[in-house]
Amino acid sequence: MATPTATAGVDLRAGANAALASRWAKPAVFTLCLVPLVWTMWLAYTGELGAEPVLESVKASGLWALRFLLIALALTPLRMLTGVAGLARFRRMLGLFAFFYAAVHLSTYVGLDQFFDWPAIWKDIVKRPYITVGMGAFLILTALAATSTDGMVKRLGGKSWRALHRCVFVAGLAGCLHFLMLVKGWQTAPLVYALICIGLLAFRRWPVRLWRRKDPQAGTGSVRTPRAEAPRSGEAPAPRFPDGSSPARRS
Template identity: 85%
Template sequence: MADPAPAAAGVDLRAAANAALASRWAKPVVFLLCLVPLVWTVRLAYTGELGAEPVLESVKASGLWALRFLLIALALTPLRMLTGVAGLARFRRMLGLFAFFYATIHLSTYVGLDQFFDWGAIWKDIVKRPYITVGMGAFLILAALAATSTDGMVKRLGGKRWRALHKGVFIAGLAACLHFIMLVKGWQTAPLVYALICIGLLAFRRWPIRLGRRKEARGGTGPVRTRPAASPRSAEAPGPRFPDGSFPARRS
């Protein structure tokens, strides 16, 4: 007979993780952690440690963190499915908005500090440099997603239209990775790694990998599947859902 201890330990770990993520302190802590890259970059700029071209380094750093937060937000659903830690869904919207926040800093630094609001030069850059055109496209998609991320917009748009619109997050991710690849000189490893991660997350969404399914043909000794208990939300009127089937996180 199989030892139930490992399974019980897994359940306990999931329960502890869900309890921690549901804590009233979880969101403030994650929020402050998301601000660390900005504080660190400002500190380096203030102390003159950003190198010979601090404005260019600031543009690069903010763009890189925008891409990182976008990929982290996209990874939450696969992590939730693989680990069974449902509390991860609470932070998807926050991390997505931080991706837009850092993308806004990235664009603002380029427009204000690099180009000094020279709109003619900026327009020439957008037209003549393909990587800027692609980056602007990614930013516009993120802006549309950020503007419609509230619960009120979910209700106004309706579940079907809202889900269709927010599928554009993967287009934004791919465009951001392409922007990074086109920006660097030559074929470098880092942009390709980010692109492979984004493609992997997109593949997971298309063909979800669900763990914990055992074959019942093993001598009939597999675990008996029971119907999960209904959640409190299941008794409510059905509302808009994310593409993975979960409900939008409620503000807390």
């Protein structure tokens, strides 16, 4: 007999999945993701960004790029821990917003801070290694954004696509290192972001499942690994993520 707590947990997961699957969920999340940009623009317009508004804009966009990247990386662990499968719908969108804010970060630095003075930018890169690290993270995010569509999954093949998109953790670690090298002295905020990224990487390497499905035949508490559907004759197996879900379903 199911306990009231277990029943309440199932009801909460069902309600969360229903809300996340609604037609309004993606537009709502999309709008929320634009709030940091609109807010920063409003502060710049009203003169509330301080004495150096361009520098503050560069900092804000870079910080939000790192935040969205870590949020996107956290969705799979949250889905595994909570059983709310609907979270997977937003992983691609949040990853693309991480790239978007990284592009705003770089564009603001190049256009508004350096005024497209390429020799000065090159000297800045040579003089300040944290810029090189940040550029490396941006190039990785660019490659991931360019191959995020279902069509690119088919062109690259499941194995190559998964190998490429595992580099998202390299981008996350590079972004955290960029933040650590940027600040003066040892500050708490960049260390917290770095620990979160390392924790998410460790979780993906050694996943922890709180809800386990018992094997009805063996009658034990062993975890059953999801089985991929058998391909038809002459077809290649559909690419899947390590947790068994299909890239095509993560829209």
